[in-house]
Amino acid sequence: MADGASNYRPRRPSSTPSQGSxxxxxxxxALSRQSLPEVRASAEAWRNGLSAFLTLVTAGVIIKGRDTxxxxxxSWRILITGLIGAGLALAxxxxxxxxxxxxxxxxxxxxxxDIRQTYGTVxxxxxxxxxxxxxDLSTGRRLVFAALALxxxxxxxxxxxxxxxxSPPAYLRATFNNTDTCGVPQLADNGQLWLxxxxxxxxxxxxxxxxxxxxxxPSCA
Amino acid sequence: MxxxxxxxxxNERFERTTTFEWTERAFELLGSGALRAEIQEHSPGxxxxxxxxxxxxxxxxxDDWQPLSAVTGLLSGRxxxxxxxxxxxxxxxxxxCGCGTTHPGAPDGTTGCGVSFRIELEPVTDVDAVD
Numbered sequence: 001m002a003d004g005a006s007n008y009r010p011r012r013p014s015s016t017p018s019q020g021s022x023x024x025x026x027x028x029x030a031l032s033r034q035s036l037p038e039v040r041a042s043a044e045a046w047r048n049g050l051s052a053f054l055t056l057v058t059a060g061v062i063i064k065g066r067d068t069x070x071x072x073x074x075s076w077r078i079l080i081t082g083l084i085g086a087g088l089a090l091a092x093x094x095x096x097x098x099x100x101x102x103x104x105x106x107x108x109x110x111x112x113x114d115i116r117q118t119y120g121t122v123x124x125x126x127x128x129x130x131x132x133x134x135x136d137l138s139t140g141r142r143l144v145f146a147a148l149a150l151x152x153x154x155x156x157x158x159x160x161x162x163x164x165x166x167s168p169p170a171y172l173r174a175t176f177n178n179t180d181t182c183g184v185p186q187l188a189d190n191g192q193l194w195l196x197x198x199x200x201x202x203x204x205x206x207x208x209x210x211x212x213x214x215x216x217x218p219s220c221a
Numbered sequence: 222m223x224x225x226x227x228x229x230x231x232n233e234r235f236e237r238t239t240t241f242e243w244t245e246r247a248f249e250l251l252g253s254g255a256l257r258a259e260i261q262e263h264s265p266g267x268x269x270x271x272x273x274x275x276x277x278x279x280x281x282x283x284d285d286w287q288p289l290s291a292v293t294g295l296l297s298g299r300x301x302x303x304x305x306x307x308x309x310x311x312x313x314x315x316x317x318c319g320c321g322t323t324h325p326g327a328p329d330g331t332t333g334c335g336v337s338f339r340i341e342l343e344p345v346t347d348v349d350a351v352d
Contacts (some may be wrong), residue, residue: 006260007343008312011252016241017315017337023346025287054326084341104294109266112289113310129294168292 027122028112038104040187045103053092069158076161080154087150094143100135104129176210183218226269233279235327236335241339246277247316258340260312266290270314274341274352278335311343 017025044171069077119125172195173182181204183195193211198220250256256274263269268289276283289312300315327335 006262007345008260009345010248010258011311011341011343012248012337013244013313013341015339016244017339018240021313021315021339022239024339028291032291034308035292042294077276107292109290110293111266111268112291113312115291115293116225117310125293132294177223177290 024121028115031126039107041102042107045099049095049099049103053095055097056091057088061092071164072158073164076157077166080161081159083150083154083157087147087154090143090147090150094140094145094147097140097143099134099140101133101140144163170218171220172205172215173210173215173220175213176206181206206210235324235331235333237337238278238335239337241335243321243337244340247338247340250277256345258314258342260342262270262290270312270342272314272316274283276318276320276336277287277337277338279318279320279323279324280321280333281318283316283318285316285319287314287316310314310342314342315339 025042069080074081086163106219115122115125119128159214171182173180174193174195183197183198183204185193186196186203188195188208191208193206193208195206196203247256251258254274256272256277258270258272261269261271270287270289271285272287273284274282315336315337316339318335320334321332322334323332324334327333
């Protein structure tokens with residue numbers, strides 16, 4: 001027995017080759033010959049496709065980043081971030097399916113018996129591959145269309161979102177009678193400064209002449 | 222029936238035939254050792270059928286290699302005998318005479334006597350090996 005030979009022995013056949021079985025043999029030999037070119041073509045397509053994914057995600061998430069939403073109120077920022085995130089996720093999923101239709105997935109070595117038992121003939125197997133690719137393409141297109149819609153909506157929302165509120169612009173910390181009072185300035189008139197503080201319902205009224213120091217602070221904490 | 226059962230070498234006229242007689246004759250030659258067949262697996266899952274020796278019709282030497290595996294994109298895995306990782310089916314191998322000789326009456330550029338015959342190979346179980 002030659003090196004690599006499996007443990008098989010001849011048995012008396014019950015039938016002779018038919019025209020169909022000879023054609024099937026030739027079809028399988030052709031399929032086997034295509035194995036290497038097909039896997040290499042698939043690898044090339046996946047390499048290009050995955051590079052495109054990286055570009056898409058890098059451009060969409062890392063480079064654009066917070067520039068798009070930095071000047072918006074938090075609720076609008078969350079909405080736009082969600083739309084862009086969902087759009088990018090759908091785009092990646094859709095392109096993945098289209099790529100799978102083009103390049104194929106889950107390649108493995110199968111025997112003639114596997115194909116015979118699962119699909120009957122090589123032709124039926126090839127038809128099943130084509131059907132799978134059609135499904136992938138169809139699903140991929142739907143996902144990419146949905147992704148484009150979400151991304152366009154996010155652009156529209158970004159255009160029409162109101163700017164972030166700038167109130168209060170700052171807080172004032174005033175010191176008088178050796179006491180610090182911090183709050184939102186409401187009025188300065190008649191020699192008095194009115195500060196709205198969180199500790200009292202009514203504004204604190206401070207005579208300007210008694211203020212020994214006054215500072216603009218980002219918060220009263 | 223045109224051809225002789227024993228084969229007459231290069232004088233055999235070319236004829237495309239798959240009659241059962243040649244499949245039976247091939248089985249006899251396998252028994253005598255004039256024709257040999259085996260399945261080779263040099264890498265896991267990569268299987269070839271190798272049939273070599275005397276053509277059952279023309280008697281010329283043939284040496285036929287056929288792939289039994291291919292790369293596929295849909296099948297989920299090979300059916301195996303439980304636990305052993307070995308495929309369980311009888312493997313029919315259809316072989317055409319590829320003796321390389323141009324026989325009388327053959328179409329231009331065609332070699333071989335035109336016969337196609339079937340060989341079936343079954344896995345040898347542990348019980349068979351003991352027997």
